[in-house]
Amino acid sequence: MKNTRSRNQRRAVHVVALTSAAALLVAGCSSAGATGSGTEGAGKPAKETAKSGGPSSIAIDTKTSGKITVIADGGALTSVDVSAPGPGKVGGTLSEDKSVWTSTTPLAPGATYTISARGTGGDGAPLSKSTSYTTPAAAKTFVGTYNADKGSTVGVALPVSITFNKPIHDKAAVERKLKVTSSPAIEGAWSWLKDRDGKDRIDYRPKEYWKPGTSVTLRMDLAGVDAGGGVYGTQQRVVNFRIGDAVTSTVDVVKKTMTVSRNGKVLRTLKVSTGKETFETWNGTMVVLSKVPSIRMNSATVGIFGPEAYDLGDVKWDVQLTPSGTYAHAAPWNEGKFGRVNASHGCIGMSTSDAKWFYDQVRFGDPVTVVNSKDTVAVNNGYGAWNVDWETWKKGSALS
Known part of the structure; x- marks a missing residue:
């Protein structure tokens, strides 16, 4: 509760008494540039220092943003533990005389931290203090x-x-x-x-x-x-x-095949039909994004209208490779063309039984590499990172 004994102490929170004449103070500083708990005396640091035999205090200090400070007034700290809202602890540094501990981990806005500190007073008596501190919420x-x-x-x-x-x-x-x-x-x-x-x-x-x-x-x-x-x-x-396991697949649009390997051993080579002229399947490496056993495929969702438009319900064994609409799936309407003719609008089609087999082999994150096609898939069209050479990729770091 708020201590209202004096104007300078309005932001101090009264807590349990210590048996030592030295006081252990815990000061929490506001995060994200906002003030600490309470609204009176905003921006004015306030500490309540215990007199001999009197209570210790917890002060919310808004002078410095984004810190928790633990002070053993007239004594020394032996340990400070500040739990974070997520996993791990809040790190900090101890002053040379071991009387002040200051957090070094940024504090999350609108989060509650539990603070436990131990120390010794000038007379050697043990000190301990536990409290919680909730940072102000950030506007953004x-x-x-x-x-x-x-x-x-x-x-x-x-x-x-x-x-x-x-x-x-x-x-x-x-x-x-x-x-x-x-x-x-x-x-x-x-x-x-x-x-x-x-x-x-x-x-x-x-x-x-x-x-x-x-x-x-x-x-x-x-x-x-x-x-x-x-x-x-x-x-x-x-x-x-x-x-x-390393499940890798290579689609050759010229040979019209897809070779699937596990840990370097070829499992099967499937006959496929890839994108026809002007609708070529993306070249390069794509990564499995998701799998669904059945889906409706409507060309309007990928911007195909007119004579090439299609609306196919209940397309089976669908393995998504790009958010732009590239899938490997069953295409029974192209039966007789697998291994012979590229007839799709960019997807990798195969027989229903082959599509089911492929569906069962792959998982989220497996690579599917298309060779001998046109227009390499963009880095942001799914996970196209593998289509950029290593030196170029590293230059995309903000710390490079």
Whole structure:
């Protein structure tokens, strides 16, 4: 509750008494440039220092933005633990005389932190204090949507991808707070791009495909990060996932075949029909985005009208390769053309039985590479990162 004994103490919060004459103070500073809890005396630091045998105090100090400060007044700190809203702890530094601890981890706006501190008074008596502090909400925040689910198993070609709901003006500040680690370790890099809907997006890919069995961890320490223009991050995330078998597929539009391999061993070579003239299937490497057993395919959704228009219901065993509408699927209406004629509007068609078999082999993140076609798939048309050479990819980092 608010202490109203004096004008200078209006922002102090009364807490439990200490048995030592030295007081342990915990000061929380406002995040995102806003004031701390309460509205009186905004911008005026306030501390309530205990007299001998009196109570300790917790003060909300709005003079410095974005920090938590723990003070052992007349004593020394032995430990400070500040839990974050997400996984992990808030880091901090201790002054040379061990009387002041200051947080170094940015604080998320509108988040509650639990603070526990221990120390010793000048007379050697133990000090302890626990409290919670809720940062003011920021007027503008951003979040990133990431593509790998926690605990999932994905394909060897999946980049770690994060798409943001607000423009990221300070890309370097955001990128510094993103980290991907793996076991075994690999060489990898972040690169910024615009998603197809114009949103800012950053992808992380290894130099080569992930090795099967690799454990990957994405860390997003975006809480309190200013993306520019006063838009603050709120997320603390740790996402662990695993890389599955190396299921790779190569489509040759000249031979009209798709060769599917698992961990380097060819499983089958299927007869296919790819895009006909002026509707050629994208060249380059695409990555499996999703699978559905049945879908309606309407050409109007991909901008095809007139004599080439189509509206096909109940298309079976659909493996999506690009958000622009490229699928590998069953195409029984082209029976007799597989392995002989390219007759689709850009998709990879095959018999119903072959399509079902392919559907069962692949998972999210598996690569499908098309050769001998035209117009390489764009980097942002799904996960086209593999169509950029490594040196060019690294230059897309804001920290390069």
